[in-house]
Amino acid sequence: MEASSVDKLPKVELHRHLEGAVRPATILDLFRKNCGMLLNASVEDILPEVQIVEADRSLADFLAKFEFFMPCLRSAEDITRITREAIEDCAAEGIVYVELRFSPVFIKGLTGLSYVDVVEAALKGAQAVDSGPIVNFIVIIPQPAGEKAGWDSVRLARDYMSDGITGVDIADDTRVLGLEEYVRPLAWARANGLGVTVHAGESEGPESVRIAVERLGATRIGHGVRALEDQSVIALLSEKGVLLEVCPTSNVHTGVIAHIDEHPLAELVRRGVAVCINTDDPGISGITLGGEYELAHRILGLSECEIVKMNLDAIEAAFADERQRAGVRSVLEGIGS
């Protein structure tokens, strides 16, 4: 009898990649303006290149989408634009608090912009949105890039803490270098007050989750669903109160989970692990956060109450200051404006 209204809930999004949240129409526009390409193409024409289609079922397929469209980004203005649009899209989805993550190392390699230019362009994009969610940023260390890229990233994040960069992450292709490579820069990041989340337990098994928590001091894990393969890792997550940033459709799109109805989100909740629901790369997956709530509710059997509780857990685990946390909590509890 319960009419589904979970997509209307006020939302907290902790795991959304800026580079994976670019609108297809913007990709087309930037290819035309910056590269003189795709002049006669429509948005529909480029969708199979920039969004997951039925045949794409691996991390490599997923990363290939980035490889196709990232060359359309050339300037600081482009970074400002995609950041502004990503935040406007969050506002339209009813998101009241978002942490957008991006990799200055990756964008610098792509565009030739300096680290400072990349970060300042993103911050400018956030400032351009008048009314929208509270926004904080996470700087990503691309895992294959090595320890020096790790140091560059954490120092950059530290330099912009007062401007809204509040955490660091390790992401990208996790098959090349081990997470242990980043023990020292992440210890420095934590000592300087930055939050630490790490992509683990996705393409890699439960041991990657253990390393992220025990060696890198992560208080949150990006994905982490494969922690379920090792009961001792589940116990570790519960004991330390580590929150998993679960991204259901993304897990299907990268081949971690075969079908959405096999997704273990409800199992994690039953095991007492703190979780929240996220989109990961909404542009590439062609999804919204409200749509993910609908999946969690209708297909995975989570109640509206459980989803509200996830958002409350998410804001507790957010890399936010106390004032931001209190404001969001009051909205989630329905006593705010």
Ligand SMILES: [Zn+2]
């Ligand atoms: Zn991710």
